[in-house]
Amino acid sequence: xxxxxxxxxIDQDGSFKRQVNRFTAPFGEELPVQSxxxxxxxxxxxxxxxxxxxxxxxxxxDSSISLGTASPLRPQIxxxxxxxxxxxxxxxxxxxxxxxxxxxxRADADYNGRPxxxxxxxxxxxxxxxxxxFNLTTYFETVWAPLHKEEAPxxxxxxxxxxxxxxxxxxxHDINNGVYKCGxxxxxxxxxxxxxxxxxRLDELEKHLSVNRFLLGDYITDADVRFYTTLARFxxxxxxxxxxxxxxxxxxxxxxxxxxxxxxxxxxxxxxDFHAIKQHYxxxxxxxxxxxxxxxxxxxxxxxxxxxxxxxEKLSKTKDKFRY
Numbered sequence: 001x002x003x004x005x006x007x008x009x010i011d012q013d014g015s016f017k018r019q020v021n022r023f024t025a026p027f028g029e030e031l032p033v034q035s036x037x038x039x040x041x042x043x044x045x046x047x048x049x050x051x052x053x054x055x056x057x058x059x060x061x062d063s064s065i066s067l068g069t070a071s072p073l074r075p076q077i078x079x080x081x082x083x084x085x086x087x088x089x090x091x092x093x094x095x096x097x098x099x100x101x102x103x104x105x106r107a108d109a110d111y112n113g114r115p116x117x118x119x120x121x122x123x124x125x126x127x128x129x130x131x132x133x134f135n136l137t138t139y140f141e142t143v144w145a146p147l148h149k150e151e152a153p154x155x156x157x158x159x160x161x162x163x164x165x166x167x168x169x170x171x172x173h174d175i176n177n178g179v180y181k182c183g184x185x186x187x188x189x190x191x192x193x194x195x196x197x198x199x200x201r202l203d204e205l206e207k208h209l210s211v212n213r214f215l216l217g218d219y220i221t222d223a224d225v226r227f228y229t230t231l232a233r234f235x236x237x238x239x240x241x242x243x244x245x246x247x248x249x250x251x252x253x254x255x256x257x258x259x260x261x262x263x264x265x266x267x268x269x270x271x272x273d274f275h276a277i278k279q280h281y282x283x284x285x286x287x288x289x290x291x292x293x294x295x296x297x298x299x300x301x302x303x304x305x306x307x308x309x310x311x312x313e314k315l316s317k318t319k320d321k322f323r324y
Contacts, residue, residue, distance in 0.1 A: 022104070022113060024132040028143030031120075031129055035064035035147055038129070039094055039121045041103070043082055044273035045072035045280030047176065047229035048133040049118040054225050055137040058267040058322075060149020068092045070100055070117060072273075072280035080114050095126050103128040134172065137222055153322030155222045167215050167223035174201040176230050183242030191243070199246050202255065209254040213261070213315040219323040224262060231259040232272050235301050237281035250305060260305070261312040265321055274303055 025031050040056065042049035056062055070082035082100040084092045091098050101115040107127040119131040130136065141156040156164060174197050181194035205227075208215070215223045230238075234249045250256045263269040283295045313319075 021116075021132045021134070022111060023107060023119070023128050023130050024135075025130060026135075026143075027130065027139040033144055033147065036066075037123060039066045039068050039092075039123050041068045041070060041082075041092075041100055041119050041121060042117045043070040043072055043280070044271070044276040046117050047233055048116070050229045050232075050271065051225045052118040052133065052136045052140070053271050054228070054267045055140045055155060055222070057271055058155065059140060059144070059152045061140055061144060061147060063149070064144075064147040065120075066094060066123075068094060068121075072276040073284045074280075075099065082115065082117060094123060095121060097126070102126075104131075134168075137225060141222060151324060153220070153324055155220065155225070155322075157221070157323060160216055160221065163216060164221050164223045168226055170201065171223065171227050171230075174198060176226060179230060179234070179238045179242050179244050182244050183238065195244065195246070198244060202247075202252065206252045206254050209258045211315065213312050214258070214321075218316045218318050218320075220262070220265065220321050228259065228262045228268060231255065232263070232274075233277050233281070236274055236278050236298075236303075240298070241281045241285070248301075250301075256305075257310040257312050260308065260310040261321075263306050264310070269306065 027033055040052060042053055044050065044053075053067065056065060056067070068084065069086060071085040073083075073085070075081055075083040075085070079101070084090055084098055087093055095103065097103060099115070100117060100119065101111075103119065103121045103126060104111045104115045106125070107129070116131055116133070118133055118136060119128050120136070121127065122129050130139075138156055141154075178194055178198040178201070182191055182198060185191035185194060205215075214220050215227065231249055234244070238244045239248055249259060263272065278297060282297050
């Protein structure tokens with residue numbers, strides 16, 4: 001966040017309050033489900049965008065929804081933005097834009113929030129149509145079903161949706177956003193409250209995962225996708241960058257095994273870019289935009305552990321990780 005935007009997301013008590021999404025028109029109702037109509041913009045650094053990319057890959061929607069990748073490093077301009085500096089001429093090759101904010105301003109000339117990823121863009125109009133990261137994966141799993149690949153798994157089974165949604169709410173408030181509440185807090189009390197809430201929930205999930213392979217038992221669901229993107233960033237970014245430093249995830253036996261189980265599943269590890277994550281959180285994230293000292297990119301941690309055996313299959317009654 002820039003210093004201009006920071007007051008809008010910091011409460012009177014110094015706690016971080018995430019901005020509300022601007023473009024929330026639902027797919028399948030206001031927005032038609034159509035192959036080739038939309039481009040999903042993301043950065044591999046962003047956990048909210050990462051989960052949409054994981055689900056897109058698992059369900060085979062990568063053949064229907066194209067992907068534009070912004071750099072993990074923020075551009076050195078007078079506002080918070082994402083830039084397509086990884087592409088030739090610093091422009092997205094399909095939309096012809098340099099900054100993500102351009103699709104926001106085309107959709108709303110008066111938009112004054114942070115341009116966020118993920119955002120679904122109407123390719124012909126070059127306008128943002130949906131940046132509702134909380135619901136985007138469930139749209140992919142439900143109303144986008146006609147475009148799923150053959151024999152795609154069911155990440156959001158109808159009879160489990162209430163339980164999945166309950167897990168998603170808890171994970172969002174206490175963990176996904178919980179690490180940001182720690183990292184962006186501007187008072188000691190706000191930081192400590194978020195820290196205590198975060199680790200109380202991680203302790204609870206460590207116990208839960210001692211007897212469950214995944215959050216709802218034997219199969220990966222949307223809730224696991226949401227949890228994974230924070231776990232993948234925890235040791236490399238949040239632990240020291242956001243002061244969530246009571247424990248590393250690798251110090252929780254069950255959480256660490258669970259995270260590796262997911263990482264070693266198609267769609268998870270192959271969309272996880274640890275270098276981009278480290279670049280963003282240690283060199284570029286705008287927690288304190290007024291810092292003038294040189295920023296240091298940590299050499300560690302050792303990432304080889306992500307490939308080691310997890311033995312989580314012993315907790316499952318089935319050989320399949322997915323429900324079909």
